[in-house]
Amino acid sequence: MNIALLGFGVVGSGVYEWCRDRADLHVTRVLVRSAKPAVADISTMDFTDIVSDPTIDIVAEVMGGLHPAYEYVSAAMKAGKHVVTANKALIAAYYTELTSLAREQGVALLCTAAVGGGIPWLVNLARVRKLDAIERIGGIMNGTSNFIMDAMHAAPVSFDAILKEAQDLGYAEADPSADIDGDDIRRKLVISANIAFDAVLDEESIPMFGIRTVTDSDIATFKAKGFTCKLLATAAAAENGVCAYIEPTLLSADALESAVPRNFNLITYEGVNMGRQSYYGQGAGQMPTAANVVQDCLTILRGEGCFYTDKATPMALDGKDESHPYYVRTAASDKWLEAHTAETWATGVVTGAVNTYEMLAWAKAKLADDPTLFIAGIA
């Protein structure tokens, strides 16, 4: 099968490498914005060269961003080409449009690399969904934030210092907000929830709290209490929709998540009859991420089509049945917090069981008063 790459950055050149010696997949065209000597003979700056080329079977979008990725991918499907993408922003934002278009056109749309980099998470989630109903998904879905939290537990170090180190190592972007505030995880959670629950969720409405305000003193307190703090995503089947949220979470130090080092991910589903199964690996990296793009191409080559699931139903966020205790550190006094406080730790307080959505709404509002506020759910 012939593949056209849209983009020749880190992932794109990885796809090119994986396919170089294969007899079944050939990268025959590459859309670039500037000359790339490695692929000079097959590169073009004009997307029309790709969409109008009848010899191209698969368009692999690895350019990132919403536009023109959305327009290119749509045009490719309308021209009868299968689409593989590593672009989580694109899939999360245009889930309904893109999956409908794929079905209409009878072409495949796969995005395994969009969640978990090289971890075969989405394909295994789709596989288990063929048999079982899913109760809950989530876990550690962002390597950069795990790198930061892991380092802060290993030695007393400030958030800013370790963020700088992550940036120097190339694990964090110059603008780290997507990784540390939860946006990146939220996109991955939306895509995963689509497959787990046939649900289309409104990304922007999913409440989240990131790790930007965690301090070395918080971590010292957690360790002294036998906890490890990780930034976790959760999406669970709920009575009237899906309960989805992202928050720092205190886990028993011997929990599996607590042992996840550096920039690794650990992503989990719990099936009604299957129980818990988890997938561990680096959630990024050139060759692993590119491998999932190439695996999607191999899936298409085997004739398995369309999207991971057949259904996509808009669903409400329903957080009313999810509650647990929270650690809260704030410099500003607060009546609501005082009313819910059950215990006082060295650096903050611990509440009794509080509704998750209520707490995340309170914390979001409270950040305006106290930008140093930090909260963490207690598992």
Next chain:
Amino acid sequence: MNIALLGFGVVGSGVYEWCRDRADLHVTRVLVRSAKPAVADISTMDFTDIVSDPTIDIVAEVMGGLHPAYEYVSAAMKAGKHVVTANKALIAAYYTELTSLAREQGVALLCTAAVGGGIPWLVNLARVRKLDAIERIGGIMNGTSNFIMDAMHAAPVSFDAILKEAQDLGYAEADPSADIDGDDIRRKLVISANIAFDAVLDEESIPMFGIRTVTDSDIATFKAKGFTCKLLATAAAAENGVCAYIEPTLLSADALESAVPRNFNLITYEGVNMGRQSYYGQGAGQMPTAANVVQDCLTILRGEGCFYTDKATPMALDGKDESHPYYVRTAASDKWLEAHTAETWATGVVTGAVNTYEMLAWAKAKLADDPTLFIAGIA
């Protein structure tokens, strides 16, 4: 597709449950040894009724044991039927014969449930092998032995007491030797190594040391030194074949394997370009194990055939490049051990780096002198 079940025990009845409401898979015949009221209308005690029935597409062997399972499965393939099995002993013992026969007959032979119960280990190993070369596989591949080791770390308890508890809970057989001496793991490792390295290994020749002789004092020593002990399997690409072995292993207390609780498994591959990826879940259990049998049937329904890999090359065991320190506890003095001792712990000694195959051969021989001997590799 129509499925005939050979056997209606724990896994067989699970397969029946999973398929009950499906439109695509139908259990239409069940081979039983005694009357089973739940499937009275479709059961038979005569295998001929199944092998000669042209409406049966897939024979799912869930009876266990080598004979007559081997004869039935062979006859089914010769009659043009696809075979799915959960029988690790069968696949490990007759790997070459069965995979050759499947290819000859153009039928599928799948055994995902044979390794890791409901964990999708073999399918993901086969998936990554389509792209990458594997350097190493292994991990915690037996739930019973992990249940025992986990409990012995949680509280001071003797091996015999916790084994009894595992038996009472149904996690361990009346004769526990396959689980605690490594035989069960060895079969799973042979099947996994087949797929990882295209290698046919001689099961009986793979060296192993089990957990039968571990004591609560050993565990107390390990914990005091910051280690956790787990029974691990390893198979690594080697210069002249594959280096495969099974041994208790001391891991840093913060290693991912150290956090694996109860009867869970954690199985890992390391790809040359993919790096490490691990699969976590319960390695047994009715519905999860049956789910992998049904998933294999769905794979066949999609038209993906034969075995996980196309090649099967007899390969030698080559342990010459694998060495590491060992913990050794023996009541009998030993010149060889004295010559290799680097350190003395409360209950035993620690060697310098010793060749793994040399140590496992020494330990096997030494057990004749000292049946209480315990050894553990240090990762």
